[in-house]
Amino acid sequence: MKLIGVGVGPGDPELVTVKAVRLMRAANRVYVPVLSADETGYAEITVRTHVDHDRIERLVFAPPSHPDEPDAAAEAVARYLHGIGPHGSAVFATIGDPNVYSSFTALASAVRSYLPEVTVETVPGVTAAQDLASRCRVPLVEGGEPLTLLPLGEGVGGLSDALDRPGSVVVYKSGRHLIGVKEAVRRAGRLHGALYGARLGLPGEVVRPLASADGNTAPYLSSVLVPARRTGVRSGAQ
Structure with missing residues (x-):
């Protein structure tokens, strides 16, 4: 049995890979993470653009209140995988990449603790x-430049x-701290050319210079x- 973490990109359904679509369509179940049922x-918005079967299920993530409390989401996935047998598969669809600051990492580890025989891919x-670099026509890195990625x-x-x-420098999960982010970038003398993006590829998408982004309304x-x-090099953001 397999548990497969599938990255579905930042939101634009056209950025989902052919392999991701194939596996989601073939899976016995496709889990999509939510905070409430x-x-x-x-x-889920991205997945339903490509998958029309009825095997999509919302998986509620509620962190345990203490270390000894069972992980309800992992228990549910492990129970399902155990029930479908050795040749079945379940996909967990995550925004972005499953190996980059994704909830899939913790989920897979917890599922393994309940079901050691599961194969994780x-x-x-x-x-x-x-996506943000592409939309703004700015190279993310070039030559020998390093890239720093920070979750805030x-x-x-x-x-x-x-x-x-x-x-x-790329900052993720910056919504609640955008005012502080803008101030830090300004103090570093790098506000000119800095870019802001939210809900990329989804309704309500915002792409603009960081200097003009509203720190009071930015989503998480x-x-x-x-x-x-x-x-x-010049930014293409307007």
């Missing part, structure tokens, strides 16, 4: 960093240090790209 998550997906779910700590180093899944200091 009555919501439609970003991943992943299918890469296009990341928000790649807990705050802007570490961002200033990253901005002081060479290369491009927002991305910021601060390109490397270069000469002769």
Whole structure:
């Protein structure tokens, strides 16, 4: 039996790979992560563009309140996999890439603890960093430049240090901290050319210079790209 983490990209259904679509259509079940059972998550919107079977199921993620509490989502997936037998498969569809700051990593580990015989595989997906760079016609990295990728779910700590180093800096999950992000980028002298994107490829998409982004209304899944200091490169964001 297999549990397959499939990256479905940042939101644009046309950025889902052929392999991802094939596996989702063939799977016994396709799980899409949500915070509550009555919501439609970003991943589900993308998945339903390509998959019309009735085997899509919302998987509610509610972190255990203490270490000894069972992981309800992992238990549900392990129970299902055990029931379908050795030749079945379940797909977990995740926005972006399943190996880049994805909830799939923790889910797969927990499922293995309940079901050691499960085989875990992943299918890469296009990341928000790649999509934002492409939409703005700015190289993400070039030559020997490094790339720093930071998730800011807990705050802007570490961002200033990253901005002081060479290369491009990408900030994920920046919505709640966008005001602080803008200030850190401004202090580093890199606000000009910095880019902001949210809901890429989905209704309500926003792509604009970071300087004009509204820090009070930015959604949680927002991305910021601060390109490397270069000469002769201009942003295409309007």
